[in-house]
Amino acid sequence: xxxxxxxxxxxxxxxxxxxxxxxxxxxxxxxxxxxxxxxxxxxxxxxxxxxxxxxxxxxxxxxxxxxxxxxxxxxxxxxxxxxxxxxxxxxxxxxxxxxxxxxxxxxxxxxxxxxxxxxxxxxxxxxxxxxxxxxxxxxxxxxxxxxxxxxxxxxxxxxxxxxxxxxxxxxxxxxxxxxxxxxxxxxxxxxxxxxxxxxxxxxxxxxxxxxxxxxxxxxxxxxxxxxxxxxxxxxxxxxxxxxxxxxxxxxxxxxxxxxxxxxxxxxxxxxxxxxxxxxxxxxxxxxxxxx
Amino acid sequence: xxxxxxxxxxxxxxxxxxxxxxxxxxxxxxxxxxxxxxxxxxxxxxxxxxxxxxxxxxxxxxxxxxxxxxxxxxxxxxxxxxxxxxxxxxxxxxxxxxxxxxxxxxxxxxxxxxxxxxxxxxxxxxxxxxxxxxxxxxxxxxxxxxxxxxxxxxxxxxxxxxxxxxxxxxxxxxxxxxxxxxxxxxxxxxxxxxxxxxxxxxxxxxxxxxxxxxxxxxxxxxxxxxxxxxxxxxxxxxxxxxxxxxxxxxxxxxxxxxxxxxxxxxxxxxxxxxxxxxxxxxxxxxxxxxxxxxxxxxxxxxxxxxxxxxxxxxxxxxxxxxxxxxxxxxxxxxxxxxxxxxxxxxxxxxxxxxxxxxxxxxxxxxxxxxxxxxxxxxxxxxxxxxxxxxxxxxxx
Numbered sequence: 001x002x003x004x005x006x007x008x009x010x011x012x013x014x015x016x017x018x019x020x021x022x023x024x025x026x027x028x029x030x031x032x033x034x035x036x037x038x039x040x041x042x043x044x045x046x047x048x049x050x051x052x053x054x055x056x057x058x059x060x061x062x063x064x065x066x067x068x069x070x071x072x073x074x075x076x077x078x079x080x081x082x083x084x085x086x087x088x089x090x091x092x093x094x095x096x097x098x099x100x101x102x103x104x105x106x107x108x109x110x111x112x113x114x115x116x117x118x119x120x121x122x123x124x125x126x127x128x129x130x131x132x133x134x135x136x137x138x139x140x141x142x143x144x145x146x147x148x149x150x151x152x153x154x155x156x157x158x159x160x161x162x163x164x165x166x167x168x169x170x171x172x173x174x175x176x177x178x179x180x181x182x183x184x185x186x187x188x189x190x191x192x193x194x195x196x197x198x199x200x201x202x203x204x205x206x207x208x209x210x211x212x213x214x215x216x217x218x219x220x221x222x223x224x225x226x227x228x229x230x231x232x233x234x235x236x237x238x239x240x241x242x243x244x245x246x247x248x249x250x251x252x253x254x255x256x257x258x259x260x261x262x263x264x265x266x267x268x269x270x271x272x273x274x275x276x277x278x279x280x281x282x283x284x285x286x287x288x289x290x291x
Numbered sequence: 292x293x294x295x296x297x298x299x300x301x302x303x304x305x306x307x308x309x310x311x312x313x314x315x316x317x318x319x320x321x322x323x324x325x326x327x328x329x330x331x332x333x334x335x336x337x338x339x340x341x342x343x344x345x346x347x348x349x350x351x352x353x354x355x356x357x358x359x360x361x362x363x364x365x366x367x368x369x370x371x372x373x374x375x376x377x378x379x380x381x382x383x384x385x386x387x388x389x390x391x392x393x394x395x396x397x398x399x400x401x402x403x404x405x406x407x408x409x410x411x412x413x414x415x416x417x418x419x420x421x422x423x424x425x426x427x428x429x430x431x432x433x434x435x436x437x438x439x440x441x442x443x444x445x446x447x448x449x450x451x452x453x454x455x456x457x458x459x460x461x462x463x464x465x466x467x468x469x470x471x472x473x474x475x476x477x478x479x480x481x482x483x484x485x486x487x488x489x490x491x492x493x494x495x496x497x498x499x500x501x502x503x504x505x506x507x508x509x510x511x512x513x514x515x516x517x518x519x520x521x522x523x524x525x526x527x528x529x530x531x532x533x534x535x536x537x538x539x540x541x542x543x544x545x546x547x548x549x550x551x552x553x554x555x556x557x558x559x560x561x562x563x564x565x566x567x568x569x570x571x572x573x574x575x576x577x578x579x580x581x582x583x584x585x586x587x588x589x590x591x592x593x594x595x596x597x598x599x600x601x602x603x604x605x606x607x608x609x610x611x612x613x614x615x616x617x618x619x620x621x622x623x624x625x626x627x628x629x630x631x632x633x634x635x636x637x638x639x640x641x642x643x644x645x646x647x648x649x650x651x652x653x654x655x656x657x658x659x660x661x662x663x664x665x666x667x668x669x670x671x672x673x674x675x676x677x678x679x680x681x682x683x684x685x686x687x
Contacts, residue, residue, distance in 0.1 A: 003508060007508070008506060010504035010508075086392075115597075116331075116333040116334065116337030118338055118525055119557075120558055120560060126560065127530035127560070128536045128562070137537050178328065201337075211532075211559065214337065215333065215334075221497075248502075251505075252502070256509075260496070263497075264497050264500055
């Protein structure tokens with residue numbers, strides 16, 4: 001029984017990182033219908049930026065993280081403004097290819113500028129400091145990630161539901177021409193979406209960095225985050241978060257009771273199953289665009 | 292008749308002018324020897340990228356000290372990112388484009404396997420692959436000379452030490468589910484069997500696994516008093532960290548790929564203290580005269596500013612020392628056939644690595660190409676310092 005509870009707790013812990021990446025992907029998808037495959041690398045470069053502030057400029061963690069979040073927002077806005085907006089006659093496929101290109105460029109830049117050696121980021125909480133209740137443990141960093149993910153989910157949910165900018169973002173996604181007619185500056189809205197999404201993704205990167213940093217550190221979280229977003233329906237913020245936790249827990253239970261060798265693969269098997277049974281995702285309302 | 296002879300002579304000269312390969316060995320000119328190497332400067336195994344940089348500095352030092360029999364080494368190193376597809380493409384490009392006389396080192400079991408047959412079919416010498424996998428010498432091939440102690444022997448040495456010296460009774464093994472990990476697993480299981488024991492748990496992991504809580508739970512459940520890890524650098528650190536968080540504190544042992552204790556201590560934030568590993572070359576603080584010489588004359592002079600004098604950096608020297616010795620012994624007439632003959636003549640060669648001995652090629656004897664079965668054990672102490680636990684041991 002203790003093992004079972006531990007697997008659930010560990011699943012929730014690992015699911016928090018997937019949740020943050022899933023949220024970041026959903027934000028952009030909600031506005032532009034483009035899955036952003038550069039999401040992981042945007043978080044990566046922000047993490048290395050924070051590392052640079054901490055180790056080369058000897059800043060305090062709080063100041064370095066604050067500046068990194070500013071950097072993440074500016075980076076997101078810049079990428080949208082300087083690259084995606086310049087795409088001529090863009091279609092979804094073209095935009096996806098552009099995000100993959102951005103991903104490659106950032107990955108190459110990080111390897112070149114910061115080196116490919118593994119590092120760990122200085123952080124007030126040690127990567128393996130844990131809370132222990134009976135025989136069950138959860139790392140303090142995982143608790144922080146969990147709280148961050150839930151906070152972001154609530155804030156973003158309220159933001160999209162009640163704020164003007166949030167509603168403008170939804171309107172831009174549903175009908176960009178109509179949104180322009182009623183006075184929404186869709187370009188600016190899209191730019192802000194990229195900024196916010198980059199900020200959410202960066203928080204995942206910054207919370208992984210105290211454990212291990214290397215140029216490929218965001219690949220797994222990004223893929224699993226994307227898997228969670230797809231499972232959740234790509235447009236549902238709570239859906240992405242719930243799916244991320246489900247994914248983390250299923251992975252752990254599968255590894256513990258079925259096969260540890262195929263633990264990583266199970267996430268993608270679930271995606272295939274979900275897409276076959278409910279193509280719109282588990283938590284998304286299925287709607288048909290009318291001509 | 293004269294005209295015919297003249298025409299023949301001119302034709303022959305014309306043909307030969309376009310085919311220098313007919314006159315000289317591939318990758319060798321009067322003044323140069325072309326040697327290639329791949330090494331991950333980026334990607335998941337970049338921590339071992341310094342092997343190739345160490346070789347580069349060593350070759351520069353040789354060139355600045357007169358080269359080898361009047362020839363300078365032209366070193367062609369490329370970054371394969373530990374991606375076998377890139378390794379194969381890069382090796383083919385350099386071999387068929389520029390033409391390498393031989394290949395040195397090359398980090399990794401999987402990248403090495405991608406080019407093993409290509410190099411063997413073309414009989415291109417390859418010395419000192421930076422991997423202890425048996426796949427390169429069992430069965431042996433005429434062109435391939437291994438310097439790295441076999442993972443299997445190293446795992447045996449570790450388990451033997453755990454049982455005989457430390458008195459461990461419950462040994463668990465966690466390993467990477469590829470040829471690297473399975474080589475370590477096989478050695479450990481053989482040694483356990485020889486001592487009438489069995490592993491209390493065998494836990495595989497995939498290279499991309501980052502959440503290792505389920506793996507460590509299995510290890511904890513086995514109530515192991517010693518865990519042998521044959522995984523990647525970052526996974527080994529995660530196993531120890533997760534175990535610490537779970538209050539699971541067995542003795543940890545790991546492969547020589549994690550024996551750079553300064554580096555391991557830094558990325559584990561001190562958790563690596565107490566871990567025992569095998570190793571493949573003399574220790575940085577051993578005062579070994581040749582190692583001191585390399586530090587002063589090779590590393591201090593040729594290494595980049597941000598480079599660190601660690602075991603993997605000078606492993607790039609250790610793995611190529613036998614190659615240099617054989618090249619020197621070839622004299623001025625350098626051919627691949629002669630080079631292989633000179634490699635086979637190396638008996639009891641000692642540089643900064645283990646003692647290396649090769650034999651005449653025998654397809655039934657892997658030790659005709661596996662130059663060593665020596666390793667010794669070390670333990671990581673506070674601050675990344677190294678404590679030598681044993682002398683060089685010969686374990687097959």
